[in-house]
Amino acid sequence: MTALTRRTLFASGAGLAAVTLAACGARGGAAQGPEEENGVTEIAIGASPKPHAEILKFVQDNLAKDAGLNLKITQYTDYQIPNQALNDGDIDANFYQTPNFLKQQEEEKGYDFFAFEGVHIEPMGLYSNSLTSLEEVPDGAKVAIANDPANTGRGLGLLQSSGLITLKEGVDVAQATPADVAENPKNLTFTTLEAAQIARSLDDFALGAVNGNYALEAGFNPKEQALFLEPGENSPYANLVVCREADKDNAGLKKLDELLHSEEVKKFITETYTDGSVIPAF
Structure with missing residues (x-):
C-alpha cells in the first residue's frame, strides 16, 4: 500500500449519510427560508466537509455574531443530497457546487435555485x-x-x-x-x-x-x-452558495454572502490552504 493510498483511507465514503455539525432541518420540509428572531437570523446550510464546512465554521466562529447570524452547518459527503435537502426545505442554502454542476442539476431535476457569486476555486x-x-x-x-x-x-x-x-x-x-x-x-x-x-x-x-x-x-x-x-486563475468552476430562487433576496443570506466575500475570509483561505488546493475567487 502506498502512502498516497493510506491517505485515501481517511476520505469520506460514497453514499454515507450526512454528518451533522450542528443540528438543523427540523422544519418538516417547509421551504420558508431563514427568519430573524430577537435580532439573530439562523441559517441552516449544508456543505462538503472540506473546505466548505471549514470556511463556514470560520465565519460562524469569527464573523457571524457581529453580523446577526447564526449558522447551523450540516456536512454532506456526496454531491446529490445537498440539493435535494435544499429543494425539500430541510436547509436554507448549500455551499459545495460549481456553476456547471448546478446547471446540470437544475436541468435534470427541475430545481429552481439561485446562486450567489463564487467564493473559492478547488482545482x-x-x-x-x-x-x-x-x-x-x-x-x-x-x-x-x-x-x-x-x-x-x-x-x-x-x-x-x-x-x-x-x-x-x-x-x-x-x-x-x-x-x-x-x-x-x-x-x-x-x-x-x-x-x-x-x-x-x-x-x-x-x-x-x-x-x-x-x-x-x-x-x-x-x-x-x-x-x-487545473489553473486557478479565471476558472469557470468557482464554488457557490446556492439557495432557493424564492429566497434570493433574503437579508440573512445576502449578509452571509457578504461575509464569505470579506477580506477576513480571503485571508483565512490563503493562509489555511497553502498547498494550492483552495484559491479565493474574489
Whole structure:
C-alpha cells in the first residue's frame, strides 16, 4: 500500500449519510427560508466537509455574531443530497457546487435555485498511485472520471488540457462524455465512478481525475502530488452558495454572502490552504 493510498483511507465514503455539525432541518420540509428572531437570523446550510464546512465554521466562529447570524452547518459527503435537502426545505442554502454542476442539476431535476457569486476555486487534478508524471502513462491505461455529467465533462476537459486526449471540435466541455473523444493516442480507457470514490480507488487505475474537495479529504497536496492541475486563475468552476430562487433576496443570506466575500475570509483561505488546493475567487 502506498502512502498516497493510506491517505485515501481517511476520505469520506460514497453514499454515507450526512454528518451533522450542528443540528438543523427540523422544519418538516417547509421551504420558508431563514427568519430573524430577537435580532439573530439562523441559517441552516449544508456543505462538503472540506473546505466548505471549514470556511463556514470560520465565519460562524469569527464573523457571524457581529453580523446577526447564526449558522447551523450540516456536512454532506456526496454531491446529490445537498440539493435535494435544499429543494425539500430541510436547509436554507448549500455551499459545495460549481456553476456547471448546478446547471446540470437544475436541468435534470427541475430545481429552481439561485446562486450567489463564487467564493473559492478547488482545482481538479490528475492523481496516480503508480505514476510520477504524465510521460509515464502507458498505452491502454485505465482512467477514472466522475460519473455525474458535469464532472464527467470537467474531467475530460482536464485530460484534454493535459494533452492526453482531444475532444471533438465544437463539443461543449461541460457536457462532454467519453464518446466525444476525437484523439486518444495512448488508447486510454475511461471508467466513471461516483466522485467521492475516485481518490480511494487509485490502485485500480493509472490515473484519476479527483475533485478538489475530495483531494483535500484524502490528504493530497495538489502542488506536490497532482500530475496535472487545473489553473486557478479565471476558472469557470468557482464554488457557490446556492439557495432557493424564492429566497434570493433574503437579508440573512445576502449578509452571509457578504461575509464569505470579506477580506477576513480571503485571508483565512490563503493562509489555511497553502498547498494550492483552495484559491479565493474574489
